[in-house]
Amino acid sequence: MSTTPPVLAAELAHAWADIQRHHPELPDLAAPESLIGESSSACGVGLSFERLLHEAVHGIAAARGIRDTSRAGRYHNRRFLAVAEELGLDHSEEPHPSSGFSLVALTPEAKRRYRPTIERLGRALKAHSAATAGDAGRSFRGPAARHGSSGGGVRVKAVCDCGRNVRVVPSVLAQAPIVCGGCGKPFRIPEAAGSSDTAKTAAAA
Structure with a gap:
């Protein structure tokens, strides 16, 4: 929620x-x-x-x-x-x-x-x-949380079915789906962008 x-x-x-x-x-x-x-x-x-x-x-x-x-x-x-x-x-x-x-x-x-x-x-x-x-x-969380200096906050590329992409922190994507305004499908983190477990967790959110 x-x-x-x-x-x-x-x-x-x-x-x-x-x-x-x-x-x-x-x-x-x-x-x-x-x-x-x-x-x-x-x-x-x-x-x-x-x-x-x-x-x-x-x-x-x-x-x-x-x-x-x-x-x-x-x-x-x-x-x-x-x-x-x-x-x-x-x-x-x-x-x-x-x-x-x-x-x-x-x-x-x-x-x-x-x-x-x-x-x-x-x-x-x-x-x-x-x-x-x-x-x-x-x-608000501490400075640079999104860029890794406070641990695990580095943004990675997430893609949707129509080919658009956004940069997002995996933990944020895991909280709730981020839906593309173009095709209406959720963004997902490809396997190549991070570990398999991280990608699967984000996609299942």
Whole structure:
């Protein structure tokens, strides 16, 4: 059973839909809990609209078949940066030695474009933080959980029958199926992406 807070999940979906309005090729956000339950030093240590837009960059890159990261998802390359700039994110400094161009920030134009959505999501996140204060079971996990520095959180590629793919933490996929917005079938982790046991567990979820 999903433990995603319904109000926050709805606000994440609303914000994602606003990004899709400007970038129609962006795939649907199938699993808000994957953002709520996992934090990442490579993609932003806290959940925010900026982090959501960062994840949208990965979504569009995946839809285009672009390999935008390496080193188990930690290093964000120039292909990532090119898509990020299309979505209103900027990286004004040289790439970080280990995470590349991951620490992108909203441009002034993007802040103006998404201002109502940014404010709306901010209120939902503030309410969620207040409601879950002291609740370790529902609070954000530590930085870089998704990229392996806190153990077992590396994202791998999951595919669906129509050929689309997303990067996902196996433990998140094991909690509940992630359904493709294109064909309606669940994403699954191929045997080659990890151990046989991991793939079978994710596919059976």
